[in-house]
Amino acid sequence: MDISLLITHLSKRIILTENDKSFIQSELNTEFLKKGEFLLEQGDVCKKTSFVIEGCVKTYHTDKNGSEHVVAFAIEDWWTGDLASFTTNAPSDYSVKCLEDTTVVHFSKKNYEALHAQIPLFEKFLTDLYSSAYVNAQKRLVNNFSLTAKESYIEFRKKYPQFEQRIPQYLIASYLGITKEFLSKIRKEISLES
Amino acid sequence: MDISLLITHLSKRIILTENDKSFIQSELNTEFLKKGEFLLEQGDVCKKTSFVIEGCVKTYHTDKNGSEHVVAFAIEDWWTGDLASFTTNAPSDYSVKCLEDTTVVHFSKKNYEALHAQIPLFEKFLTDLYSSAYVNAQKRLVNNFSLTAKESYIEFRKKYPQFEQRIPQYLIASYLGITKEFLSKIRKEISLES
DNA sequence: CGTCTATTTGAATGTACTCAAAAGCGGTGG
DNA sequence: CCACCGCTTTTGAGTACATTCAAATAGACG
Numbered sequence: 001m002d003i004s005l006l007i008t009h010l011s012k013r014i015i016l017t018e019n020d021k022s023f024i025q026s027e028l029n030t031e032f033l034k035k036g037e038f039l040l041e042q043g044d045v046c047k048k049t050s051f052v053i054e055g056c057v058k059t060y061h062t063d064k065n066g067s068e069h070v071v072a073f074a075i076e077d078w079w080t081g082d083l084a085s086f087t088t089n090a091p092s093d094y095s096v097k098c099l100e101d102t103t104v105v106h107f108s109k110k111n112y113e114a115l116h117a118q119i120p121l122f123e124k125f126l127t128d129l130y131s132s133a134y135v136n137a138q139k140r141l142v143n144n145f146s147l148t149a150k151e152s153y154i155e156f157r158k159k160y161p162q163f164e165q166r167i168p169q170y171l172i173a174s175y176l177g178i179t180k181e182f183l184s185k186i187r188k189e190i191s192l193e194s
Numbered sequence: 195m196d197i198s199l200l201i202t203h204l205s206k207r208i209i210l211t212e213n214d215k216s217f218i219q220s221e222l223n224t225e226f227l228k229k230g231e232f233l234l235e236q237g238d239v240c241k242k243t244s245f246v247i248e249g250c251v252k253t254y255h256t257d258k259n260g261s262e263h264v265v266a267f268a269i270e271d272w273w274t275g276d277l278a279s280f281t282t283n284a285p286s287d288y289s290v291k292c293l294e295d296t297t298v299v300h301f302s303k304k305n306y307e308a309l310h311a312q313i314p315l316f317e318k319f320l321t322d323l324y325s326s327a328y329v330n331a332q333k334r335l336v337n338n339f340s341l342t343a344k345e346s347y348i349e350f351r352k353k354y355p356q357f358e359q360r361i362p363q364y365l366i367a368s369y370l371g372i373t374k375e376f377l378s379k380i381r382k383e384i385s386l387e388s
Numbered sequence: 389c390g391t392c393t394a395t396t397t398g399a400a401t402g403t404a405c406t407c408a409a410a411a412g413c414g415g416t417g418g
Numbered sequence: 419c420c421a422c423c424g425c426t427t428t429t430g431a432g433t434a435c436a437t438t439c440a441a442a443t444a445g446a447c448g
Contacts (some may be wrong), residue, residue, distance in 0.1 A: 063340040071336060084329040087321075093333070123317065127281075130324040135278040137331035138265060139287070144338055145371040146257040149436070168394065177339040182436055184396050343404070362426065376404055378428050 001030040006051050006105050009077055013128065014121040023118050030105050039096035039104065040082060046092045048106040049081035055102025056166055059094050060174070070174040073099075073163055080104070083133060099167065149178045150186050195224040200245050200299050203271055207322065208315040217312050224299050233290040233298065234276060240286045242300040243275035249296025250360055253288050254368070264369040267293075267357055274298070277327060293361065343372045344380050 006028075007021055016024075030053065033039065040046050042062055052074050059072040059080060071094060074080035085092035086109075107115075116122045143152060153176055157164055163172070169187075170180035178186075200222075201215055210218075224247065227233065234240050236256055246268050253266040253274060265288060268274035279286035280303075301309075310316045337346060347370055351358055357366065363381075364374035372380075 061336050061340075063336075065340070067340065069336055069339045071332060084325065084332070087325050093336070127321055127324065130321065130328055131278060131281050134324055134328035134331060137328060137335055138278070141331055141335050141338070142255050142257070142263050142265060142287075144335070145263045146259070146261065170394070179437060180395075181397085181438085185436090188396080364426065373405060374427075375406085375429085378426095379404090382428080 001053070001103070003028065003030065003053065003105055005053050005077060009051065010125070014119070014125050016119070020119050024115065027111055027114050027118075028105050028107065030103055033098045033102045033104070035098050035101050037098050039080065039098070040085075040092055040094065042093060042095045043091050045089050046082040046085035048108045048111075049079060049083065049086055050104040050106050052076055052078050052080060053103040053105060055098060055104075056100045057096050057098050057102055058167075058171060059096050061094050068174060069177070070171055073160075073167060073171075073175065075162060075166070079129065083130060099171075144177060149176065149182060150189070152176050152178075153183065153186055154190075195247070195297070197222065197224065197247065197299055199247050199271060203245065204319070208313070208319050210313070214313050218309065221305055221308050221312075222299050222301065224297060227292045227296045227298070229292050229294050229296075231292050233274065233292070234279075234286055234288065236287060236289045237285050239283050240276040240279035242302045242305075243273055243277065243280055244290075244298040244300050246270055246272050246274060247297040247299060249298075250293045251290050251296055252293055252361075252365060253290045255288050262368060263371070264365055267354075267361060267365075267369065269356060269360075273323065277324060293365075338371060343370065343376060344383070346370050346372075347377065347380055348384075 003025060007016070007024065010016060010024070031050075033055075039050055039057060054076055056073065056075045057080050058070050059074070059082070060068045060070045062068050072080070080096055082092040082094050082096070084090065085094075112122070112126070143155065147155065153172075156172065156176060169183060173180040173183035176183070197219060201210070201218065204210060204218070225244075227249075233244055233251060234253075248270055250267065250269045251274050252264050253268070253276070254262045254264045256262050266274070274290055276286040276288050276290070278284070279288075306316070306320070337349065341349065347366075350366065350370060363377060367374040367377035370377070
């Protein structure tokens with residue numbers, strides 16, 4: 001399997017020697033999943049974080065009323081999995097499901113240790129992953145408080161134009177925290193304006 | 195200044211020798227701030243994270259309409275500051291202001307390096323800080339989507355009973371993402387029930 | 389073409405907000 | 419000791435944003 005996308009991704013963040021690169025290639029495993037399959041199911045411990053080589057997944061929480069709330073999408077060149085569960089070994093509050101046929105590279109704890117032993121800077125890479133995940137979550141929180149649904153949607157489109165085409169509307173609505181019906185009305189309103 | 199609260203806090207998370215403890219004592223500085231003073235102002239780079247020994251602070255974001263949105267409180271035995279800005283050196287999206295006279299212990303980048311050199315496990319401590327900050331932010335996000343204002347308030351009271359007494363209601367409302375008037379109505383409703 | 393899923397539409401409703409005003413409350417100074 | 423001030427909380431009326439439910443329409447796929 002071609003993991004050059006991953007190598008490129010890592011190279012942008014930490015310095016890798018040729019030796020490092022072939023080590024990574026030999027150490028990591030890829031997996032192919034069909035649309036609808038799960039990378040993680042709510043209640044299970046997240047045993048690995050995954051880098052998406054191709055395809056698209058959603059991370060979502062099912063609440064006590066049975067409603068699903070999408071908290072993240074991931075496409076090519078993105079990470080997925082539940083970092084919280086992965087590091088603490090606590091059961092995950094989220095499921096990760098493929099929206100398309102998807103190929104990922106897995107990073108188990110063992111992989112991380114091996115990579116860390118070979119490439120000391122790898123620790124910093126992980127810290128940065130957390131850091132940006134945290135920043136993102138907090139920004140979404142504040143946005144949620146200060147923006148109307150329409151504004152949130154416009155921001156979302158600006159920030160993630162790639163998602164618009166390949167992710168069904170009702171899932172975008174869920175990600176934004178609004179109903180699919182209301183998103184439909186917002187879209188109509190926007191289309192009438194321009 | 196007595197930083198035993200900090201030592202206890204750290205000891206619960208990583209193993210410290212007596213030597214480590216006195217190193218920490220000598221390395222770190224405490225600061226006393228009056229009610230109303232700032233630990234950080236939005237737009238500035240966060241140069242240090244701070245551990246609260248005594249007192250109470252709020253972290254908040256001022257949006258483009260000039261409205262304030264509280265994202266966190268911190269009292270004794272809690273951390274404060276903007277981790278994102280601290281690690282990336284980007285201007286902070288948040289201000290941190292004292293709600294009471296407050297004493298903190300500062301951790302500058304230099305302090306972290308020194309502590310890391312003396313106590314290798316310290317790196318893990320920092321990663322854990324991020325991790326829990328991230329987990330918290332994500333949980334709040336999901337709660338926001340699935341709970342009504344009343345439910346959010348009840349959860350808040352259960353989770354942070356200490357805050358109820360010392361933090362003004364209108365700030366709790368801001369933290370929950372609702373107006374002070376509406377929180378007042380919710381409280382009335384709850385008091386009528388029981 | 390029929391079926392299944394996704395999107396749109398409309399009416400009725402609910403949750404939370406805005407604005408304005410009143411009431412409560414702690415401190416300070418006369 | 420009371421009057422006044424500033425700040426916080428409460429109350430009420432009117433409104434806006436978003437939801438629910440039900441039904442119609444549109445798209446995708448075999």
